[in-house]
Amino acid sequence: MDNILSPDEWTALMLSLKVSTIAVGASLPLGVWVAALLARSNMPGLWIVNAIVHLPLILPPVVTGYALLLTFGRRGFIGQYLDQYLGFTFAFQWTGAALAAAVMSFPLMVRAIRLAIEAVDPKLEHAASTLGASRIEVFFTVTLPLILPGVIAGMILAFAKAMGEFGATITFVSNIPGRTQTLPSAIYSFLQVPGAELQAARLAGISVVVAVGALVISEFVARRVAKRIGGA
Amino acid sequence: MDNILSPDEWTALMLSLKVSTIAVGASLPLGVWVAALLARSNMPGLWIVNAIVHLPLILPPVVTGYALLLTFGRRGFIGQYLDQYLGFTFAFQWTGAALAAAVMSFPLMVRAIRLAIEAVDPKLEHAASTLGASRIEVFFTVTLPLILPGVIAGMILAFAKAMGEFGATITFVSNIPGRTQTLPSAIYSFLQVPGAELQAARLAGISVVVAVGALVISEFVARRVAKRIGGA
């Protein structure tokens, strides 16, 4: 790999993997919770939650990135408190890249999990409740295992999106090699330079290989899980 | 609306709506077909199809835009034949914007529909086949009605994505006011002009209102459909 990738590119690849993995992992619990809420709750204001979740999809990524900057930047209206009280800042850090990737991929994850939850037969959950399980126990012992293929689908969609995300990321954390330069940012830089298509294509190829690898593995896992659920 | 939006912005809004609607509508049949294939077929090379479908998600949008340009541009390796034999070209046309939006939103649509198909109990399809329905008849009379909520979810995800898509669009068909300038392109332009943040925010707001409106309507429709399926 060393002779294919420059050290900076290698760093970018590693960073992309780290950012995508953490973005997906960290947003998963929230994603499952929001999906369950949207699928099962009848709360009146829920459409607002739904709309907010979808926002990053609707808006051009740059706008989302800019909004993140205004919110979580060092002077952002949340960021300033994080900075002041926790000494923690997202802006121009890899954590910010992860935040951007998480936000951008969140609607995809939520939708996939939500569809899976809506497909679960509530009669099974009722059966569990007559057997003594509380709502939370029912969720963890019945609902969650049943939606696992959907959760995996949501994670892989989110991971793919996170691997490709760049508009919001570059806007929020810039494109500093070795620090916040993810694979897509590196690709983008190359694309802005006339005559660097080959380098861009090479990085794009690596990105594709990684994401497709993750995709194939996840499909395999999801199929096995689905088979276990289906019988045999 | 006239006093809120300039004529160019108004045109951009209308164009975005047209492009998104047509992108979603035109890719829907293919999306359903690919989703059915991925969900139900056991063909060996299917993971390649799966990977290709996910590509636009994995790659930075600009890369997808370039790929479209190289493929469907006037001298692109498909585009040249379209131009030569059908006199049809995507370049600098709203149709190109629609193509870009369709390609970019395709993975989201496919995944949602696929999840829905995987949730359909094959026993119902078997029952239909013993009652004399061919595979296609089974699909249209049993599978499709049962996955309707998933299809709607896929459409709305795709529509939202299409409304927000800009990287691939501007790369493929550039930004010609009145012809290929969609709402996100207009927003992007404003963001690059010192001090035009407010205008950008205004357009973003309109974009959000439209997409959230579509979202709320679709949720409502999907719930009604799901209720009909569930009983009562």
Next chain:
Amino acid sequence: DPVIFAAASLKTALDEIATDFTAESGVKPLISYDGSGALAKQILADAPADMFISAATDWMDQVEKAEYILPGTREDFLGNTLVLISDKADPVEIADLPEKLGSEHIAMGLLDSVPAGQYGKAALTHLGLWDKIEPQVAQAQNVRAALALVASGEAPYGIVYKTDAAAEPKVHVVATFPEGSYPAITYPIALLKAGPDAEGAKAFYDYLTTPKATALLEQQGFEILKK
């Protein structure tokens, strides 16, 4: 190590200079390339950058006004030239452009935001061609995208910087816009207060004006304004 924010059009030259600089000094500049506007906005949001090279003066003005610049370090660094390109080699009279174009398109940067687009519009207006050409302008997200539209044959003509045209072998410079038909293209440079390595930045700042560095920049087609 110093963090440098630089306009994307500088990437080829600047990367090479940075490599040489690292070899000589052991300091590795981390260069973040993007549109000048995007970079300026990040600086205005407290981005930890040591140095900014913008492709346009207005964004640098914004940064200066907000007092992010180390006083006395802003200078006009580079100059560039606006050219008309085509995928064919035949030279063209700019005045004939509307005819040559017919119903086809001319690729330019975004007119409102990409400097190359703004300069192009100014030049065409000055030459009295703007009204005829305006409907045919395909605005690209950046200079690179405009080049690609010409290189792929999508648009027969495009307006870009000389430096961009030099880097893409599939396009030819078919005319150069007369000096004075557009405001001088200047790339201001400045050191910033907020960066992590002011010393390294200063060293790189100085290195940029060494003959070795300027030779590389000139080779790319830039004009050196600060000697």
Next chain:
Amino acid sequence: MLEVSLRHDFGSFSVDVDFTAPKGVTALFGASGAGKTTVVNAVAGLFRPAQGRITAEGVTLFDTDKHINLPPRKRRVGYVFQEPRLFPHMSVRSNLLYGARFAPRDATGPDFDAVIGMLGIGALLDRRPGALSGGEKSRVSLGRALLSKPRMLLMDEPLAALDAPRREEILPFLESLRDAGMPVLLVSHSIAEVARLASTVVLLSKGRVIASGPTGEILSDPALAPRFGAGEAGAIITAHTAGRDADGLIRLETAGGPVWVTDAPEAAHLRLRIQASDVILSREAPAGLSALNVLTGTIRRIEEEADGRAFVQIAIGDEAILSRVTLRSVRALGLAPGVACHAIVKSVAVSRDDLAEI
């Protein structure tokens, strides 16, 4: 003790049900669509009636007036659903053990191995529900409810999918649970099952209770007989175990004389069901017949049916048995109220299903 009182309107169907089940097994009986599952769901807490009150063993499970609605898990009912509802992602073993982990520490219930053995599902433990046959699923579902250590069992046609031999292995187990004091609400279409298990029958029709009371009374009411299907009517009399003869037959004493049966629960006092169509009547004491059991009594009532048959009710002590005979025989034998007569019942016609502990 289970008290149920509920009202609900589904639009096309409404339920308005009130009944009290003293203890033991209460059978909900009624045609398809009568509202049995609806009532059971309400007791389980899965269906919330618009109006009503449900108490079980003194605990109020539901009361619209007092705004009480215990969640299903707090009701601790072991519900055997009409369809199996197994958890598809768990092995049969995990399905079976699911309820136990949520049961309170001090809750007791039948032993795992005993349940597995009785249901014959030992070989299925590591399989997944998707690969089970219909009857296997319903057995696992029964086991799952039994093993959840419930305070009460709700069983909606638990044995409908099973073959007769398997059913006969399960019934004694349910009897032993009942005898150990477990309250049971049972939905069943089988009179034999109801007669054997239930002490109380609640007869539902179109969402209303049309009769309820002790099993013997309900089943021997000729007016209700058509609801149970042809030839299922029969009376229930009391019998006392008097010992086992040398040839293995068990001798029971009844008010009308001894009755020998081949199999009976080990208990001093029994309820003995005699199906009306199994009883042959004779004016003279019969001799030389293979049928051993001859009960002597006096005809109390004759109910003629439209189709050339009649129910003859014969008083035996305080109790009565029913015989269903042709009108031709009624005339030929000169049967009439007040006439003394002998009721002949084959020992083998009294099966284990017809005997229950009191």
Next chain:
Amino acid sequence: MLEVSLRHDFGSFSVDVDFTAPKGVTALFGASGAGKTTVVNAVAGLFRPAQGRITAEGVTLFDTDKHINLPPRKRRVGYVFQEPRLFPHMSVRSNLLYGARFAPRDATGPDFDAVIGMLGIGALLDRRPGALSGGEKSRVSLGRALLSKPRMLLMDEPLAALDAPRREEILPFLESLRDAGMPVLLVSHSIAEVARLASTVVLLSKGRVIASGPTGEILSDPALAPRFGAGEAGAIITAHTAGRDADGLIRLETAGGPVWVTDAPEAAHLRLRIQASDVILSREAPAGLSALNVLTGTIRRIEEEADGRAFVQIAIGDEAILSRVTLRSVRALGLAPGVACHAIVKSVAVSRDDLAEI
């Protein structure tokens, strides 16, 4: 004519089944998990055995050697699944009409209104399956298969979820279909249903056929009796309708003498099932009994059971009836092969379920 021959290994379970069903109704009988549904699925084309051959009415549906595997829709079987499998997104009416639109123009089948009426689902037509009771669902599912104008019916416990009165309304309809020539493969756990409908019984156990043949033979085989459950054994003899008496009783002639019944199909020749536990034996001709039917014959065989009972087979002409009595009676009456004896059967013990057209 249905010929089934199939072999498949599921790992923990294997099927190896061969049988031929001449015509009419063939009953698949066997314990839960015996492989009944597996066989029916193979006939329907929903399960593809590793090896085998299935032909119906001369058409090869499946043949591994010839690489024939007709898709389910081309087999045109009306399959009533063990669980209802209704289409949840369609109204009951659409569910019922689903199959008809795919049937060939010239296909015939029962009338919509007749089926609706017989199943009692007229009031449910505009409902969705989600809001139906268990029995309602299974009736709709039965109706859906009947109305698909099939060439053959496959019914996997179609009546298990129904109450006895409803079952008795459906059985005559199935009989009429059978009599109209519709081949039927029926899975049932009810001997009464099997005896009434089936001309052939295939007895499955653990994936193997352990007996198959005409219903009468199989049901009167004392060795197979335990498989059917206690007291369900019984013989089938031929009877000829001899007219209706003034009091409404129908007189049937058998080789052993006349038999009066209260209800019978209108046909000259009938199969009459007499349950072993309904037969009382006597050495002397009995008198003064309410039981009208006394068949005379000679004891052919006595099979003692372990539990103090015995099956006594009495030859009556070429045929035989079975009686199940206590060993005590066998001794008391001196019953032994060769002894002449009278079999007493109550008219009301012979129900409509026990009579079938030949």
